Amino acid sequence: MADNSHSLLSAKNLYKSFGGIKAVDNASIEVPKGSITGLIGPNGAGKTTLFNLLSNFIRPDSGEIVFDGEPIQQLQPHQIAQQGMVRTFQVARVLSRLSVMENMLLATQQQSGENFWNVWFHPGRVLKEERSQRERASEILESVGLSHMAQEYAGALSGGQRKLLEIARALMVQPKLILLDEPAAGVNPTLINKICEHIVQWNREGLSFLVIEHNMDVIMSLCDRVWVLAEGRNLASGTPTEVQKNTQVLEAYLGQ
Amino acid sequence: MEGYIVSLIIFTAIFALFGLGLNLQWGFTGLINFGHVAFMAVGGYVTVLLSDLDVPLPLLIWLPLCVLIGSIFAALLGLLIGLSTVRLREDYLAIVTIGVSEMVRLVALNEEWLTRGAFGVQGFPLPLQGFAPTLLTRIGMLAIFTGVVALGYWQLWKWLRQRLKGISRQAIIRSSLAVSGYLGSLGLLLYGTVIGARQLKLAEGIPAWLVGLTLLGALVAIISLYTWLARQTIPRLPDWSAGLSLVSCLLSLVTGLWIYQFAAHAIYTYSRTSIKTGLMFISVLVVALIFWGLQKLVRSPWGRVLKAIREDEEVAKALGKNVFWYKLQALMLGGLVAGVAGALYAWQLTTVYPDNFQPLVTFNAWTIVVLGGAGNNVGTLLGAAIFWAYQTMTRFILADIVPLDDARLGAFRVMIIGLLLMVLMVLRPQGILGKKEELTLGR
Incomplete structure (x- = not known):
């Protein structure tokens, strides 16, 4: 042990x-x-x-x-x-009816935009975080070869692609x-x-x-x-x- | 006419708000709420009962405060429902919510010391009561109102431009001509049918069943003909939906402006007695503000979590989202919005009876949300407009052409809504503005 x-x-x-x-x-x-x-x-x-x-x-x-x-x-x-x-x-x-990119972005922890107060009163901060997370998500999607699917519905992915997305999402x-x-x-x-x-x-x-x-x-x-x-x-x-x-x-x- | 239009706008605004609340809970979060009217009842009752108290505050401050407190009570009801149904899912939540809404109505009916029961609450202060604006104020109100309408049109224009992008001008013209021909001739035929049916009904000696049967036969014939026509044309007209978008945008532009001129005139001639005009002004502003706030929310990371819960709450949990807390937020925020709708509803009715909050009202909201397309706030606004246009038009037209007495006619109108919803579910299950591709996705 x-x-x-x-x-x-x-x-x-x-x-x-x-x-x-x-x-x-x-x-x-x-x-x-x-x-x-x-x-x-x-x-x-x-x-x-x-x-x-x-x-x-x-x-x-x-x-x-x-x-x-x-x-x-x-x-x-x-x-x-x-x-x-x-x-x-x-x-x-x-998450079928969310795009592949949204599936990725969802997984980010500690997002200030997940608090509705911030969405209304600190839109700038939310937008900035979102932008940097989007970049990170793109990099990960690129590395698993899903970047061409980023804007598609996740429900449109094949079984194997879903496995990849799930792992990529866990990485986020x-x-x-x-x-x-x-x-x-x-x-x-x-x-x-x-x-x-x-x-x-x-x-x-x-x-x-x-x-x-x-x-x-x-x-x-x-x-x-x-x-x-x-x-x-x-x-x-x-x-x-x-x-x-x-x-x-x-x-x-x-x-x- | 102006009075009708003003009250039509008020009802549309109230039910748009009411539907927006439900859309947040069901369309975005997937919580099946069959007791939405409870939030409206709580919001309405708390607002009017509070506003009736003797408070050393001017009404201009006290009334908004009452609405705020009323809608917070509605939100607390959402919290209560959420907390007590932690472990419930889908169908069970639906059962609990319908029970809660009946409970709220029965409490209002029986606790006469508080709500005056079946006698109803009346004589409560209304917003802008006795308000007599100067010409300058009226022009200012008109400017604000026009601004809201213009913003709406601007959004419509942006959407249309996006929709028509990449389609050749020729194709657009061809398809919109075809669509206008199709819709125009259909409209004329239906109009002719209405005229004919009216004559039949007025004619002496024809039994009612025969009038009804003829009318039904004519409608079935027209609908089958036009369904067949659509089947024939659509394959030959690849860009038909672009044409349809253009034509329907033009149609809504024209109807919108037609309605707008009545509303604008009502505001321009605002005087001490035109209390409904004031309510219309307030309702439209409130809807615009709340719609904007909700649009911000559902497009934000917050809205993304709600949608994730709708799709698969286990995944949301596995990714570190506090699913329970977000469900509570959706229930409360949706309840809050419905509570505001309740306050406006009470003001519009001027007398509040427990019977105003029958379960049927909940299903009106469902009709609106389903009609427009679940998970689409613009669709909900559109659904509310269509729903109330239908309500108003059938009140005038049906009585003329359908050989039924008044009580039966009321039931008949609800039946037609049911029928139309069924047709919609067959032809366009995603709702008017819903996305078709979302239906075909695997889990």
């Missing part, structure tokens, strides 16, 4: 049951600062539920979550995002950690490579990632460390090569 002082996110002994089903059963996870950490497991292992618990979209029955040295399990989902931990969704969710938040839920699902191989390159590049710039993924190539090429979940419990953790050799993991995946 990584040293606590280096961990950005650490969750211990999380429980969550829906009726009689224990979706997450005493699971723990740790994301060191500056890492790309993987989370794998068979379907129904509770990976997405764990994401929901970490970002507090669903409240855990028990357990503790510490992000950047602060306990966060009492915070609202939006407060967690404001703290610098942003999640994406398994099926990319874009200027977070410390991004939780990616299957960034490669339903995306063609070229685009997967592109997404991976971007993730590596952003990681070099200091951003940490926690990635759920079924595509083992992606996990192998990206992750420093992998956590394996099965039936809501921790099965193993270690470097990708270690995990791949682990017989328990193989059993869980192959169902032997």
Whole structure:
């Protein structure tokens, strides 16, 4: 286990049951600062539920979550995002009837224009912020190859483009950690490579990632460390090569 | 005539405001509010009850203060609804709001010590009562009024220029000629039908059912013919919508000016007794001001958050937006605007009964917003104008041509609105000014 002082996110002994089903059963996870950490497991292992618990979209029955040295399990989902931990969704969710650019601009934190008082009485400040954010958004869209779509409705994007937009939008938040839920699902191989390159590049710039993924190539090429979940419990953790050799993991995946 | 026009403008302004409030809540934020009339009732009642108190302030200061307090009470009602329905979504919110609006009406009906119940509140002070402006003041008022109208036309002109950009002059002329021919002949035919039906109704010895059936048959024939014509022409006229925009802008210019001259004359001849003219002046200014404020808001980052909540509130949460707080703001601000509309409504009615705030009023606002196009404030203004034009015109025309007695005619007019809304939903589900492409987008 990584040293606590280096961990950005650490969750211990999380429980969550829906009726009689224990979706997450005493699971723990740790994301060191500056890492790309993987989370794998068979379907129904509770990976997405764990994401929901970490970002507090669903409240855990028990357990503790510490992000950047602060306990966060009492915070609202939006407060967690404001703290610098942003999640994406398994099926990319874009705001259809907003333009791609508006989707990006929405994600900016601490906008003075989000207070209606400022809109009426400090229009200059709002306009100035908006302009600089627009520039930043254009740069990010450029880097993921969506700049030609900036003025289109986000609902007009293809599935793969939506994934890109969702990641780009998460980046606009200027977070410390991004939780990616299957960034490669339903995306063609070229685009997967592109997404991976971007993730590596952003990681070099200091951003940490926690990635759920079924595509083992992606996990192998990206992750420093992998956590394996099965039936809501921790099965193993270690470097990708270690995990791949682990017989328990193989059993869980192959169902032997 | 002038009196009719003035009261038409007042009603349009009041319901434009009322619709703007609903548009903020539903059109932009996606909150289904089926009890919008409650805000109007609270705003109206609080304003008139307060203004009736003995306060050592001149009315010129006290009345606006009453409106402010009344609309703040309406906003507080929004806060109350919001706080108590934190966990409710969509349909459930709709049910709660319709319940709240009935509760407000029933409280007004039964708490006679406060609202005088079914007897109604009357004799409360009205704005600009006994105000007798000098010629100079009247000219000043006229200038302000004209300024507001001119601003409106300027916006229309800007929109039209944007709309026609990049389309060749020839195509515009061709399509607008076609559209005017189409609309002109349709108008003439309908006019002829009205004349014919009037003669039929006046003629002795023809049974009412036969008159009704003939009228219905004629209308169905005309509508089918013109639907068929439109289907035939549209593929051959690629720029037909540009022509339609141009023709409808011209039409609204002409009708607008026609109405404007009555209003201008009313203001010019303002005297101590023309209290409605004063109310018209105030209502138009208030609508212009609030419309401008709301337009600023919905185009700002604040409005962007509301739209994000409408699209997918989980995403808004994931991006660090306090969804609950923004929903509350939308409910309160929409309620505040409806509260102002309520005060104006009370002044226009001069007697306030609980029955003025029936649930039907809420659905008038829905009709207006849906008609104009949800999430479009200009559409709401247009919707309010069309709605009241319809109300006024049918009052005169229908009685002449439809063989029904007065009580049934009232119900019949509402039925026609329902029918027209259904037709609109089939032909143009996005509303008159809504964007069609928004309908075809996937989630």
